[in-house]
Amino acid sequence: MEARIGFYDRARQIFDLTLAQQALEWDQEVMMPAQGADQRAHQLAALATVVHEKLTDPAYGGLIDAFEASRDLDERARADVREARRARERAVRVPGRLVAERTEACARAQAAWLEARPRNDFAAFRPHLERVMDLTRELAEAQGMPSPYDALLDEYEPGMTEARLRPLFDDLRRRLVPLLERIRGASRRPDPAPLARCFPVQDQEVFCRRLVTDMGFDLDAGRFDVSAHPFTTGTHRDVRLTTRYREDWLPCSVFGTIHEGGHGLYEQGLDARFFRDPSGGACSAGLHESQSRLWENLVGRSLPFWSHYYPVLQATFPGVLDEVPLASFHGAVNVVEPSLIRVEADETTYNLHILLRFELESDLIARRITVKDLPELWRIRMEQQLGIAPPDDRSGVMQDIHWAVGLVGYFPTYALGNLYAAQFMERMREELRDLDERLSRGELGVVRTWLRERIHVHGRVWPAQELCERATGAPLSVEPLMRHLEAKAHTFYGI
Amino acid sequence: MEARIGFYDRARQIFDLTLAQQALEWDQEVMMPAQGADQRAHQLAALATVVHEKLTDPAYGGLIDAFEASRDLDERARADVREARRARERAVRVPGRLVAERTEACARAQAAWLEARPRNDFAAFRPHLERVMDLTRELAEAQGMPSPYDALLDEYEPGMTEARLRPLFDDLRRRLVPLLERIRGASRRPDPAPLARCFPVQDQEVFCRRLVTDMGFDLDAGRFDVSAHPFTTGTHRDVRLTTRYREDWLPCSVFGTIHEGGHGLYEQGLDARFFRDPSGGACSAGLHESQSRLWENLVGRSLPFWSHYYPVLQATFPGVLDEVPLASFHGAVNVVEPSLIRVEADETTYNLHILLRFELESDLIARRITVKDLPELWRIRMEQQLGIAPPDDRSGVMQDIHWAVGLVGYFPTYALGNLYAAQFMERMREELRDLDERLSRGELGVVRTWLRERIHVHGRVWPAQELCERATGAPLSVEPLMRHLEAKAHTFYGI
Numbered sequence: 006m007e008a009r010i011g012f013y014d015r016a017r018q019i020f021d022l023t024l025a026q027q028a029l030e031w032d033q034e035v036m037m038p039a040q041g042a043d044q045r046a047h048q049l050a051a052l053a054t055v056v057h058e059k060l061t062d063p064a065y066g067g068l069i070d071a072f073e074a075s076r077d078l079d080e081r082a083r084a085d086v087r088e089a090r091r092a093r094e095r096a097v098r099v100p101g102r103l104v105a106e107r108t109e110a111c112a113r114a115q116a117a118w119l120e121a122r123p124r125n126d127f128a129a130f131r132p133h134l135e136r137v138m139d140l141t142r143e144l145a146e147a148q149g150m151p152s153p154y155d156a157l158l159d160e161y162e163p164g165m166t167e168a169r170l171r172p173l174f175d176d177l178r179r180r181l182v183p184l185l186e187r188i189r190g191a192s193r194r195p196d197p198a199p200l201a202r203c204f205p206v207q208d209q210e211v212f213c214r215r216l217v218t219d220m221g222f223d224l225d226a227g228r229f230d231v232s233a234h235p236f237t238t239g240t241h242r243d244v245r246l247t248t249r250y251r252e253d254w255l256p257c258s259v260f261g262t263i264h265e266g267g268h269g270l271y272e273q274g275l276d277a278r279f280f281r282d283p284s285g286g287a288c289s290a291g292l293h294e295s296q297s298r299l300w301e302n303l304v305g306r307s308l309p310f311w312s313h314y315y316p317v318l319q320a321t322f323p324g325v326l327d328e329v330p331l332a333s334f335h336g337a338v339n340v341v342e343p344s345l346i347r348v349e350a351d352e353t354t355y356n357l358h359i360l361l362r363f364e365l366e367s368d369l370i371a372r373r374i375t376v377k378d379l380p381e382l383w384r385i386r387m388e389q390q391l392g393i394a395p396p397d398d399r400s401g402v403m404q405d406i407h408w409a410v411g412l413v414g415y416f417p418t419y420a421l422g423n424l425y426a427a428q429f430m431e432r433m434r435e436e437l438r439d440l441d442e443r444l445s446r447g448e449l450g451v452v453r454t455w456l457r458e459r460i461h462v463h464g465r466v467w468p469a470q471e472l473c474e475r476a477t478g479a480p481l482s483v484e485p486l487m488r489h490l491e492a493k494a495h496t497f498y499g500i
Numbered sequence: 501m502e503a504r505i506g507f508y509d510r511a512r513q514i515f516d517l518t519l520a521q522q523a524l525e526w527d528q529e530v531m532m533p534a535q536g537a538d539q540r541a542h543q544l545a546a547l548a549t550v551v552h553e554k555l556t557d558p559a560y561g562g563l564i565d566a567f568e569a570s571r572d573l574d575e576r577a578r579a580d581v582r583e584a585r586r587a588r589e590r591a592v593r594v595p596g597r598l599v600a601e602r603t604e605a606c607a608r609a610q611a612a613w614l615e616a617r618p619r620n621d622f623a624a625f626r627p628h629l630e631r632v633m634d635l636t637r638e639l640a641e642a643q644g645m646p647s648p649y650d651a652l653l654d655e656y657e658p659g660m661t662e663a664r665l666r667p668l669f670d671d672l673r674r675r676l677v678p679l680l681e682r683i684r685g686a687s688r689r690p691d692p693a694p695l696a697r698c699f700p701v702q703d704q705e706v707f708c709r710r711l712v713t714d715m716g717f718d719l720d721a722g723r724f725d726v727s728a729h730p731f732t733t734g735t736h737r738d739v740r741l742t743t744r745y746r747e748d749w750l751p752c753s754v755f756g757t758i759h760e761g762g763h764g765l766y767e768q769g770l771d772a773r774f775f776r777d778p779s780g781g782a783c784s785a786g787l788h789e790s791q792s793r794l795w796e797n798l799v800g801r802s803l804p805f806w807s808h809y810y811p812v813l814q815a816t817f818p819g820v821l822d823e824v825p826l827a828s829f830h831g832a833v834n835v836v837e838p839s840l841i842r843v844e845a846d847e848t849t850y851n852l853h854i855l856l857r858f859e860l861e862s863d864l865i866a867r868r869i870t871v872k873d874l875p876e877l878w879r880i881r882m883e884q885q886l887g888i889a890p891p892d893d894r895s896g897v898m899q900d901i902h903w904a905v906g907l908v909g910y911f912p913t914y915a916l917g918n919l920y921a922a923q924f925m926e927r928m929r930e931e932l933r934d935l936d937e938r939l940s941r942g943e944l945g946v947v948r949t950w951l952r953e954r955i956h957v958h959g960r961v962w963p964a965q966e967l968c969e970r971a972t973g974a975p976l977s978v979e980p981l982m983r984h985l986e987a988k989a990h991t992f993y994g995i
Contacts (some may be wrong), residue, residue: 017542018546018549021539021542021543021545021546022543022546022547022550024539025520025524025541025546025547026526028523028527028540029523029524030522032527032531036527036531036723037738038719038721038722038723038738039720040718040720040721040722040735040737040738041721041737041738043518043737044519044735044736044737044738045738046522047512047519047776048516048517048519048520048523050516051513051516051517051520052517054513055517055550078837128846138775224533224534225533225534225535226533226536227533228533230530239536240539241539242533242535242536242538242539243532243533243535243536243539243540258608281542285748321521429547484691
């Protein structure tokens, strides 16, 4: 009993401190005055140091050992021990000197990226990126895994390895590239023009609030704000979503909101009894992304969904979409078109953007290529796989902030999210034969309930891949996503 | 050099963690969804524990000693050592068990207060208050000062003692009670009715934003929001003010905003080089209150101020105050009228509310009275000193949250603030002969600059009373405040 209390007290204290970090980061993006950045950086650094001290404290190691040695641990308790030990060992293996150096290098690289990107000046950004990549490789090597890139993947998608990922992604590429070629050669195609009319921001906000509320997101246990880059943070009874509005491009807020709403439902859906425990949080970055993508693409771009919401949307913007029939609108939100910028990509081409980044970053970490090679490789592979090449580096290798801030091994989780999402949706559809009928009546709760019971409440008791198998009865595969994308290509492009 | 770095690194880390606490508390009041309270309590408790660990860490004690022993410390460095040691020793003297017990007792008492106050149920609140007072007395006794109440005072007003405070407050009472009696018997009196018209909230907000901006508060280094109980938090380049609006009572937002603006200017006016150091922050709670009260009452209720702003106010609310002349409006914001609720009290009677609380809490801590005696003593002394008695405990002893949350020894700083403010203003007026003329042209910067140079930039290099002497050439006295209040009584009540 004493071992139990000692272990959970310490583990939950660490959790509470990381939630405090998250709250300060949310504030920084959404509320903080511009000039507060320097002070906030000090606060976050102080908190990061404290969390690292708490994780690496030998006494905490002793508490984990003592609890593990107690009798009759149930599955939850064993998972708590596993996750606590995992987080602690990852921290212990990294020398404090390296953490500090890398934090500083990332801060500098981020500032350099912010300056260099609009000026299209990769040469100015390059030394900073080199430094981040070198320190990230060193960090990865310190984990002592068979491959350094696996150590990075493992941070965001525990248990995932390059050896498992590569065949999945190879499959995906082999299927996506020809599909995209056929789509590009199709004789009929939907018209996105209706989405680019004038949609007053305040009316968009009303519609988006209705969407997250209907999805089942509890605004008494969360917030819904605006930020430059939409994100979701917090957990359980304090979950915060952001979105952004473009008056001349409706999908920006609508699909952004549904996406973040999916993340938010995951956090609100965790088991209330365990959310502060090491195995009580969301399972992995890929699983998290599966929730947002399932809602955004598999629900939010479906005909049943818009059968219910299109009349609501039309009424929200009187006169704007009156003469556009439902079928045309549904086509408009399902256009497939190779483009340069990942965050604006459609459901089909999005995965090719991720594959490109995965190849480049795994090659960089394995020293098969260097930072210097990136711009040229980016152009060549974009041309090969998407059929278009960026005219400059700002819409090429410099478009994402991830590498500048040291997020290496993270991009794959976006594609994994798409794969998980499609597999979950296929299974849900098998179990709920009247799913489309209910969606077309606006009953979004049916999706939320299924996801809550199959995914959310289980936290990270099992690794993501095992959770997927338990929820769907099959290991993760590209088939459900490809079936989904091919069916859409048939519907909208007649192929 | 090494001793210097070691000392400041640790001291600033502790400071940064307390700023993080403040940011989370701001969020809790202003942004957090209602259901997030429980999670936030855990986060704040975890941070409080960490700060206590850092303060009491023997290694920190060693760093303070080592830095103190280095040669050629200047005045700032010596003040940093003094303040660091003071904070550390206060923490070391309190057993961890007591901190935890008291934190929990205060949380329970606050909840009990929130429930009991609207029901006017002092009996239900009493055991909780007794527990808080017992633990607070124990906490005070642990400091080992000659009097336990001094130990509480010292937390908020370093160096202040009951022995110094009592003669000041006795003076104040001896002068205020007869002044109030004369005011109550006066044959003429200003009419507050113009302040109770309909003032649309959005226009109040425009006016209030203009006021804080004109005062010199930098909104790029701060925020201005709404909360149930107005407050100011943060420091330097991230200072956040709140206010509240009542459509039917203009002074609520206008004087609330000027008040919080005064606090905000203090924080923004600290010396940028030192604000993270132990002696770089605001000097004391009383000094802080002097800044808010000086702006609110000595500037914000003056004729020169309204000579400039009254036409702006009239234009902000077209038609509402058209026929009310400046002199009447100026009288309306200077009405003196005994009332039951401290936070709604005028400049003159406010101090009597504070004296009452000081007497009761110092008697409680010294065991001269018990919690059981409070309601009756409250009624008797209100009747004696203000001439009115509360009909119930909710507008009597239960009106303030302070005691429930363990703030004992804090109330006196409100009255000290008024005394300091009047003394500063008298000195400013002596030095700046054209002050009124400049205020009547709306040049508020002249006040800000004087306060910044005389008060703000010095942080807590000297104790508050020494800072006051340096700024005004005289020790703190009740004379300037009484001269100010008596002059106003003459102007508005003809006495």
